[in-house]
Amino acid sequence: MTVQSSSESLDRGLARGVMPRAKSGSTYNYVLRGVALLFTAVLALFVWSVLHQSWPAWTKYGLHILTGNNWSPAENNFGALALILATLITAGVAILFAVPIGIGTALTLNFVVPRRLAAPLTTVVELLAAVPSVVYGLWGLNVIVPWMSTTVQPWLASLTNSGWPFSGNAIGLGISTASLVLAIMVLPTIVAISRDVIATVPRDLIEGALSLGATRSQVLTRVVLPNAKIGLLGAVSLGAGRAIGETVAVAMVIGSSPSMPHSFFSLGSTLASTIATQYIDSSPMHMAALGALATILMVMTASVNAFARALVNRKPKS
Amino acid sequence: MTDVLAQLPPDPLLERRRLVQSIATKTQRRRAVRSSLFIGLLSACLAMAIVPLFFVIYALIVRGGHVLTWVFITKVPVQPTLFEQDQIGGIGNAILGSLVVDLVAALIAVPLGVILGLYLSETETRWANGLRRAAEIMTGLPSILLGIFAYIYIVTTMQSFSGFAASIALAMLMTPVITKAAETALRSVPRTLTEAGLALGARQSKVSLRVVLPVATPGIITGVLLALARAIGETAPLLFVIGASINYEWNPFHQMAALPMMTFTYSSAAYDSQHAAAWGIGLMLVIIVLVLNASARLIAAFMRRERH
Numbered sequence: 001m002t003v004q005s006s007s008e009s010l011d012r013g014l015a016r017g018v019m020p021r022a023k024s025g026s027t028y029n030y031v032l033r034g035v036a037l038l039f040t041a042v043l044a045l046f047v048w049s050v051l052h053q054s055w056p057a058w059t060k061y062g063l064h065i066l067t068g069n070n071w072s073p074a075e076n077n078f079g080a081l082a083l084i085l086a087t088l089i090t091a092g093v094a095i096l097f098a099v100p101i102g103i104g105t106a107l108t109l110n111f112v113v114p115r116r117l118a119a120p121l122t123t124v125v126e127l128l129a130a131v132p133s134v135v136y137g138l139w140g141l142n143v144i145v146p147w148m149s150t151t152v153q154p155w156l157a158s159l160t161n162s163g164w165p166f167s168g169n170a171i172g173l174g175i176s177t178a179s180l181v182l183a184i185m186v187l188p189t190i191v192a193i194s195r196d197v198i199a200t201v202p203r204d205l206i207e208g209a210l211s212l213g214a215t216r217s218q219v220l221t222r223v224v225l226p227n228a229k230i231g232l233l234g235a236v237s238l239g240a241g242r243a244i245g246e247t248v249a250v251a252m253v254i255g256s257s258p259s260m261p262h263s264f265f266s267l268g269s270t271l272a273s274t275i276a277t278q279y280i281d282s283s284p285m286h287m288a289a290l291g292a293l294a295t296i297l298m299v300m301t302a303s304v305n306a307f308a309r310a311l312v313n314r315k316p317k318s
Numbered sequence: 319m320t321d322v323l324a325q326l327p328p329d330p331l332l333e334r335r336r337l338v339q340s341i342a343t344k345t346q347r348r349r350a351v352r353s354s355l356f357i358g359l360l361s362a363c364l365a366m367a368i369v370p371l372f373f374v375i376y377a378l379i380v381r382g383g384h385v386l387t388w389v390f391i392t393k394v395p396v397q398p399t400l401f402e403q404d405q406i407g408g409i410g411n412a413i414l415g416s417l418v419v420d421l422v423a424a425l426i427a428v429p430l431g432v433i434l435g436l437y438l439s440e441t442e443t444r445w446a447n448g449l450r451r452a453a454e455i456m457t458g459l460p461s462i463l464l465g466i467f468a469y470i471y472i473v474t475t476m477q478s479f480s481g482f483a484a485s486i487a488l489a490m491l492m493t494p495v496i497t498k499a500a501e502t503a504l505r506s507v508p509r510t511l512t513e514a515g516l517a518l519g520a521r522q523s524k525v526s527l528r529v530v531l532p533v534a535t536p537g538i539i540t541g542v543l544l545a546l547a548r549a550i551g552e553t554a555p556l557l558f559v560i561g562a563s564i565n566y567e568w569n570p571f572h573q574m575a576a577l578p579m580m581t582f583t584y585s586s587a588a589y590d591s592q593h594a595a596a597w598g599i600g601l602m603l604v605i606i607v608l609v610l611n612a613s614a615r616l617i618a619a620f621m622r623r624e625r626h
Contacts, residue, residue, distance in 0.1 A: 029523070040449060134585075238458065245462075252582075306451070
C-alpha cells in the first residue's frame with residue numbers, strides 16, 4: 001500500500017513536471033513536441049481544407065444546401081436534404097438490426113459460451129470488421145442484391161400489399177439493401193465495444209444476484225444490461241458513426257440516385273456515396289457543393305464519435 | 319416402510335404443503351425454461367453475427383478462387399474485347415501499386431504514430447489530452463474525407479493524380495491507429511522500469527528510448543500491422559487521388575493502380591471475366607488482411623505469454 005502511494009506521488013510529481021524540468025530543453029523533448037505540433041497542424045489543415053473547399057457553396061446557396069431537396073449538378077441545383085435523409089435512414093435501419101444482434105452476441109461471448117470457445121468466436125466476429133468494405137460492396141452487389149429482389153423484397157411487399165413503406169419495384173438495389181449491408185458491416189464494431197463495456201460490470205453484482213437465486217437470464221437483463229447501458233449507448237453510437245460514413249459498399253448497392261427516398265425500395269444516395277461517385281471531374285461549384293456534403297458528413301460523424309467516446313471512456317463509478 | 323408411514327398421525331397441512339410444493343416446482347420450471355429460452359435467443363444472435371462472414375468467404379472462394387493463377391498475379395491487365403472476352407491479363411501492376419502506396423504510407427505513419435504515442439504516454443497536459451481525443455475521433459471519421467484532404471493538398475498542388483497522394487491519405491488513416499496502439503503499449507510498461515532507469519541517473523530520453531520503447535515494441539508492431547490491414551483494403555481515400563495505370567509503376571509520384579481500386583472498377587465492368595477478376599482480387603485482399611490480422615494476434619499472444 002505504501003509502495004503504491006509513493007509511486008503515485010512520484011507519478012503526480014512527474015505529471016506536474018517537477019522532475020522532467022531539467023530535461024525539458026533536450027532534443028528528445030523538442031522532437032516529441034514538434035511531432036505533436038505537426039499532427040495538430042495537420043488536423044487543423046484537414047478541417048480547414050474541407051471548410052475552405054465548401055465555402056463558395058455555403059456563401060452562394062446558404063442553408064438551401066441543408067433544406068433543398070433537388071440535387072442536380074447539371075442545373076447547378078444543390079439541395080442535399082434527400083442525401084441527408086438517405087444517410088440517416090440507411091444508418092438508422094442498419095443500427096436497428098445490428099443493435100439487438102450485436103449486444104446479444106456480446107452477452108453470449110461474455111457469459112454463455114464456454115471460455116475456451118469464446119476466444120476463437122470473438123476472433124471470427126472481429127474478422128468481419130477486417131473484411132475491406134469494397135469486398136462487402138462486391139458481395140452485396142452480386143449476392144445480396146439478387147437475393148433481395150427475388151426473395152426478401154417480394155415478401156416485404158406482400159406484407160403491405162405493395163403499399164408504403166414497401167412500395168415500388170423490387171429491383172434489389174436501393175435503401176433496403178444498403179441498410180442490410182451496413183447492418184452487417186457495423187455489427188463487429190458494436191460487438192467489440194459492447195464486450196468491453198459489459199466486461200466492466202462489477203463481478204460482485206453478478207455474483208450477488210446469482211447467490212440470491214436469480215436465473216442467468218435475470219442476471220443478464222436486470223443486472224448486466226442496466227449497469228452497462230451508458231457504455232452500450234456509446235457502442236451503438238460508434239456503430240452509427242461508422243454506418244453514416246461508410247462509403248464504397250453503400251455506393252455499390254444503393255443505386256446512386258439523388259432523389260427523395262419515398263420507400264425502402266427506392267434507389268438513393270448517401271452523403272458519402274455522392275462524394276465518392278461525383279467528386280472526380282466535377283465543375284468548381286459542384287466540387288464546392290460536394291465539399292459542403294463533406295462538411296455535413298464531418299460534423300455528423302465527428303459529433304457522433306465524440307459523444308460515443310465520451311460515453312465509452314467514462315470512468316466506472318467505484 | 320408403508321406400515322410406519324400409515325401408523326403416523328395424518329398431517330393436517332399435507333394438502334397445503336403439496337400445493338405449495340407444486341407451485342414452487344412450476345415456478346422453478348418456468349424460470350428455468352424462460353432462462354434457457356433467453357440464452358437460446360442470445361446464441362442465435364451470435365450465430366446470426368457469424369453467418370455473414372462465412373457467406374462472404376464462401377462467395378469469394380467459389381467465384382474468385384479459380385481466377386488466382388500465377389499469370390493473373392504477375393501480368394498486367396488487358397482490356398477484354400467482344401471476341402476475346404476471357405482475356406483479362408493480370409493484376410501485377412495493382413499488387414505493385416498497393417505495395418508501394420502502403421509502404422510509403424507506413425513510412426510516414428509509423429514514425430509519426432510512435433513518436434505521438436511516446437508524447438501522449440508521457441504527457442498529461444491539456445494539449446495532450448485534446449490531441450488524444452482528436453486522434454480517437456479521427457479513427458471514426460469516414461475515410462473518404464481523407465481522400466478529399468489528399469486531393470486538395472497533393473493532387474491540386476502537383477497537378478496530377480499520384481500514388482503519393484494516396485499514401486498521404488492512408489497515412490492520415492493509419493497514424494491515429496498506430497498512435498493509440500503505441501500509447502497503450504507504452505503505458506502498459508511497468509512504471510518500475512522507468513523509475514529504475516531514472517534512479518540510475520539516465521535521462522528521461524534515454525529511459526524512454528532504451529528501456530520503455532523496446533519493451534513496448536511488440537504491442538506497437540501489433541498496432542502497425544492492424545493499421546496496415548485497414549489501409550490495404552481501403553478504397554474510398556484512393557478514389558479520386560490515385561488515378562490509374564495499366565503498367566508496372568514504381569514511381570509513387572505517378573498515377574498508380576491498387577488492389578481495392580481494381581476490385582471497385584472491375585465490379586461494374588462490362589465482361590464476366592472482369593467480374594470474376596473482381597472476386598479474385600477481393601479474395602486476395604481478404605487473404606492479405608487475414609494474414610496481417612493473424613500475425614498481429616500472434617504477436618499480441620506471444621507478448622502476453624512473455625509477460626506472465
